[in-house]
Amino acid sequence: MKEKEKPLVTVILTAYNQEKYVGETLESVFDQTYKNLELIVIDNASQDDTLLVIEASKSASRNFLFIKNRRNFGLCAAFNHGLSRAKGKYVIDLAGDDLLMPDRIEKQVEAFEMLADDFAVVFSNARYIDPAGKELENHYAVNANGSAIRQVPSGDVYKNVLERYFICTPTMMMRTSTMLELGGYDETLTFEDFDFWVRSAAQYKYFYLDEILTKKRIVPSSLSSMVYKKGSGMLASYYAVCNKAYDLNRDQQEFDLLAARIRTFIRKCWYAQEFELAVRFRVLLNYIENPGWQTELIVFMCRLHLPVNFAYRFYIKNLKKALSQEGFSF
Structure with missing residues (x-):
């Protein structure tokens, strides 16, 4: 050129x-x-x-x-x-x-x-x-x-x-x-x-x-490390994007893929203690398919407002430390 x-x-x-x-x-x-x-x-x-x-x-x-x-x-x-x-x-x-x-x-x-x-x-x-x-x-x-x-x-x-x-x-x-x-x-x-x-x-x-x-x-301080921090706004943003994807989807396979992604975000909401947001994700998922007993169980635990965030972040921190010592990097 x-x-x-x-x-x-x-x-x-x-x-x-x-x-x-x-x-x-x-x-x-x-x-x-x-x-x-x-x-x-x-x-x-x-x-x-x-x-x-x-x-x-x-x-x-x-x-x-x-x-x-x-x-x-x-x-x-x-x-x-x-x-x-x-x-x-x-x-x-x-x-x-x-x-x-x-x-x-x-x-x-x-x-x-x-x-x-x-x-x-x-x-x-x-x-x-x-x-x-x-x-x-x-x-x-x-x-x-x-x-x-x-x-x-x-x-x-x-x-x-x-x-x-x-x-x-x-x-x-x-x-x-x-x-x-x-x-x-x-x-x-x-x-x-x-x-x-x-x-x-x-x-x-x-x-x-x-x-x-x-x-x-x-x-x-990267954004990727903030998803499990309560109140970071990350999961709320994911919820907004999932709603956009719902409107943009063109076939059943795309809805199936979106449903699987929503299930992942529901679990992350539980870990991050974003309990109300987990319920909103569950409502969106229900428009696509039956959430199933496993997802319903996670949402039920969210409704109990169990304080799991500190324990989960402690677990992730120590897991990364252990893997790092074994030669893995993040």
Whole structure:
């Protein structure tokens, strides 16, 4: 692809209290082999020196827009603000602690440009790193050639999205026109990915590029660690997305997959002591199929308001510690 034919790509970087990592994240953008980039950085009212690090990295010679929020509007709203200013054909949602491999954008653009317009997302494999940057496992296990050892869903992935978590969110490059058509992220939710996957995959295709192109940092404060914390809003957001999926489903198999996912969330509601929410999930499940005695038993225990959250979180913490000592990483 000739330089003048290369489409503009917008990288939207949202940061909050990430002074330790955001400088390295910015450098991973500046070091891309693909140069037709627009960088929009949004600081969500950081209380540490994140602002200073970003200012030190800014250069007048780069296509760099810096937005400083006076309060933390949340990830979804911050990204949508950046999306409203984006001029690129494609957009990347980048957290302030993740890293792009040098050729990531170039390879994803090449893939996108060969796809039909009904493809909205190109995603890839990723390598997890700890807070210190130590490399852990890959998102998809690979063989000696670096290829995923198991087939990764590609094309119409809506059923796969309903069934399980399989996409590493920061690896995605998205078609900007699709993002705008969908109205960006849902700002009423505490997270962006599951909702975006459901709404976009119901209409558009995804393409898996089988390479490790991103390093995702695992930190204790990550959203994934908050799902079992009572009152975090995570499970309430999952409930909202499940209602959207119910309206979008196209056949019985999709309803069966959604029902199985709802059962998982009911169990998580019990562990997180989100008892009333478990009952609401059960009502939604009943629209699809009979909940069955096992689910009804969990809902019954939720109605008893048993204080299980502390014990469960203690169990999970010690299980992870034990597995970590055996060489497993999270």
